[in-house]
Amino acid sequence: MSNLRFAAFGAGFWARFQLAGWREAGGADCVAIYNRTRSKAESLAREFSIPAVYDNAEELLDRERLDFVDVITDVDTHARFVHLAAAHKLPVICQKPLAPSLAEAEGMLRACRESGVPLLVNENWRWQTPIRELKRALEAGVIGRPFRARIDMISGFPVFRNQPFLRELKQFILTDLGSHTLDVARFLMGEPDRLYCQTHRVHSGIQGEDVATIMLSVPGATVLVEMAYAENYLERDRFPETFIFVEGDRGSAELAPDFWIRVTTREGTHARRCPPPRYPWADPAYDVVHSSIVPCQANLLAALKGEQAAETSGEDNLKTVRLVFSSYESAAAGRAVDLR
Numbered sequence: 001m002s003n004l005r006f007a008a009f010g011a012g013f014w015a016r017f018q019l020a021g022w023r024e025a026g027g028a029d030c031v032a033i034y035n036r037t038r039s040k041a042e043s044l045a046r047e048f049s050i051p052a053v054y055d056n057a058e059e060l061l062d063r064e065r066l067d068f069v070d071v072i073t074d075v076d077t078h079a080r081f082v083h084l085a086a087a088h089k090l091p092v093i094c095q096k097p098l099a100p101s102l103a104e105a106e107g108m109l110r111a112c113r114e115s116g117v118p119l120l121v122n123e124n125w126r127w128q129t130p131i132r133e134l135k136r137a138l139e140a141g142v143i144g145r146p147f148r149a150r151i152d153m154i155s156g157f158p159v160f161r162n163q164p165f166l167r168e169l170k171q172f173i174l175t176d177l178g179s180h181t182l183d184v185a186r187f188l189m190g191e192p193d194r195l196y197c198q199t200h201r202v203h204s205g206i207q208g209e210d211v212a213t214i215m216l217s218v219p220g221a222t223v224l225v226e227m228a229y230a231e232n233y234l235e236r237d238r239f240p241e242t243f244i245f246v247e248g249d250r251g252s253a254e255l256a257p258d259f260w261i262r263v264t265t266r267e268g269t270h271a272r273r274c275p276p277p278r279y280p281w282a283d284p285a286y287d288v289v290h291s292s293i294v295p296c297q298a299n300l301l302a303a304l305k306g307e308q309a310a311e312t313s314g315e316d317n318l319k320t321v322r323l324v325f326s327s328y329e330s331a332a333a334g335r336a337v338d339l340r
């Protein structure tokens with residue numbers, strides 16, 4: 001099968017890495033790029049040899065022959081571009097978080113379903129090398145039946161320097177990072193039926209919350225998800241590594257700092273390091289995240305070609321979106337939210 005042709009919508013911080021990820025994964029060629037500020041699209045077009053540049057998305061879709069659209073813009077414009085692609089009967093891949101509200105995310109899915117095109121989500125976190133390895137360790141069953149997990153992504157890293165628009169989000173850490181960590185919670189531990197969340201804002205110059213703690217009930221287990229971007233000082237700050245600890249009835253498994261997976265059973269502790277691949281195009285400060293774009297996009301591409309199911313289809317991701325917004329609901333109400 002020849003390479004699929006796609007258009008990238010957006011030319012911000014994340015677009016450069018996603019385009020590099022497509023090149024690394026192979027099988028798809030970016031033939032056009034749209035950005036509101038044309039000069040930013042032109043600069044990425046030069047870097048990635050993209051033949052056509054537009055500052056009008058409708059014009060791009062009218063003129064170009066495409067197999068799909070990759071939406072890499074800020075969350076507030078996702079719905080507009082997904083609806084536009086659906087109206088043009090084009091499959092669409094959209095960045096996480098899918099939408100600024102559950103209703104908008106549902107509307108995007110409906111539009112794609114009615115147009116008969118898939119909506120897939122570029123939710124990469126669960127594709128991180130050490131997280132896949134931890135999942136394999138859990139599936140191997142050596143720690144027995146998991147009854148509790150802790151998923152931590154707590155960092156003092158100044159995320160606003162590279163992504164200044166994050167300061168303006170009225171809903172910040174739960175949408176930006178919680179979309180990832182709650183997706184990982186589902187991936188590792190299954191679907192929650194109840195949650196309780198508390199949030200805090202530590203920074204003064206931001207609109208949203210930068211600290212969140214969520215307790216999820218999944219059948220037979222409790223999952224605690226802790227997140228912080230408080231830009232404070234931590235002895236072991238390893239942005240953007242996620243630390244995970246899972247207790248089972250026959251042992252425990254841990255994703256520890258520096259990509260160490262430690263599995264402890266009656267026989268003792270078996271430790272091995274599972275670092276992500278290093279790509280020259282990735283920002284070394286984001287290695288484990290940027291490298292996960294490659295297997296994520298390879299999976300989405302295989303789904304578009306009908307070769308395998310997408311792990312992070314729109315339908316699947318809607319369950320994560322529901323957890324994000326139920327967390328806000330819980331934090332605002334000061335009580336647990338039933339998800340059944």
Ligand code: 89V
Nearest residue numbers: 159163176177180240289
């Ligand atoms: O991957 C992301 O969603 C990024 C960051 C790692 C900073 O949260 O926005």
